[in-house]
Amino acid sequence: MSNVRQISVFLDNRPNQLKGVMAILKNGGINIRALSVADTKDFGILRMIVNDTEKAVDVLKDASYAVAVTEILAISIPDAPGQLSRVLDILGSENVNIEYLYAFTGASDKAVSFVIRVDDNENAANALTRGGIIQLTENDIAEM
């Protein structure tokens, strides 16, 4: 099993916050593979998978951002009706609780990729493997 590292960044609920992070990543030559923003009334949490996790964390921390690195699961499924439902059935049958998930596009237009955040990665990964779901490694994503 090879979990993928996701970077989360705390964003204030003010204009130009996302822009600030993007400018720093741009200057660091970082490429973003997957991204989602969770928003609340007070703040946002930017979550992303990048091509160079260490470097992205360094440049963001240098700029005083609050940054966390979390291991998540990434899967690739056919771009067809019912595919996500199948994944959720597999996880549901193992009682895996999903914190959040988001989709991103991969290299192929016949497949779609998802980031899945659960509390027990190992349990979920085993269930997905048994169910025949393709899991992506950090390397797979970096090379997309």
Add this chain to the structure above:
Amino acid sequence: MERYWNEEIECMSREDMKKLQDERLVAQVKHVYENVKYYRDLMDEKGVKPEDIKGTDDLHKLPFLSKADLREAYPYGLLAKPLSDCVRIQSTSGTTGKRVVAFYTQNDVDMWEDCVARAITAAGGTDEDVCHVAYGYGLFTGGAGLHGGSHKVGCLTLPMSSGNTERQITFMRDLGSTILCCTPSYAAYIGETVHEMGLTPDDLKLKAGIFGAEPWTEEMRRSIEKSLGIKAYDIYGLTEISGPGVAFECSEQSGMHINEDNFIAEIINPDTGEVLPEGEVGELVFTSITKEAFPLIRYRTRDLCVLSRKKCSCGRTLVKMAKPMGRSDDMMIIRGVNVFPSQIETVLIEQGYSPNYLIEVDRKNNTDTLDISVEMNPDQFSDKVKDMQDQEKALAVAIKTMLGINPKVHLVSPKSITRSEGKAVRVIDKRKLIDNPAK
């Protein structure tokens, strides 16, 4: 071994001190009555003559003086010496309204600097020390006061003023500063910057800090002591009375000794003006008995605190004032409850947050709202929204436990709240903007 700048005064018996105060008060009252029309009018109005004041026991007969009087008398109305005898003007920071200007003769400056020299000595300062003055220079008394006191002690004085924090730290390293003097919020910022520059307290020679000019908590003291590897001493003063050094902390760090040979302190009930016995909380009132140019009699500081004459382990007999709980004009009344920013600061530091925060008070639908923006703790950042909201809630509960009212807590990014190089602005009360549209 405790060292004193003026052992005779600092360790004087209570009896001798009272005698000294009695003599000086009688002379001072005569001086202001004869030379200041404003005082003469106030005393005549109250039916008090200088002859009625035979010593400190008669102090309560004299009228109070408030900040409003100082504004009314601005600029020369309380001047007790010809301008040709004055050598200096200083002014309040104006954080709570119109500035107040104070005048000093050379004797006044000498007395003030002598008071600061006592404070520096009590913090362990000698002529071997390098005293790094990072209070603002200029009209503000912080820079001038510590600068003068440092000279008096014979320290090598670094007149840094505030700002350019990295340069401050470079000078500290290169020139071996041993005593740092600035506001506590700036000391906290310097501590933060030291660590950001990849340095530790071991890279510096600092041993002590003398911090004042704004209220700060014990929690903040411990946090500064840790980040800079020093012992942090409180110093108290106000421009109206002279400047920093009206009272200072000793090695016991449990309240500040008031320089009673120059300033008589009373604690009064702020509502009735009645003098309260030792040990009761009330408003601090000062009478300056040696100032020549700008002597204030029974000046109401609006600082709420307590006095104590308990024996101090340092050997000084000067009365001690507790750290003020807050200036009465820092106090907010929110939904009928008295709230001091220092109470909120205490909770934040206890809960592991930085002392950088912003309090916003407003009134919506006739109800007061209390919003507190707090810099999140980067170590506790989580990618899960719920974790972050739980942190907000836990902090709100802790603040509610302290204050008795429910705040709204908003976590904001680290370093996003403006750092202060002088007095920190912690409170925005939007209700005042609405109540007094003219201001």
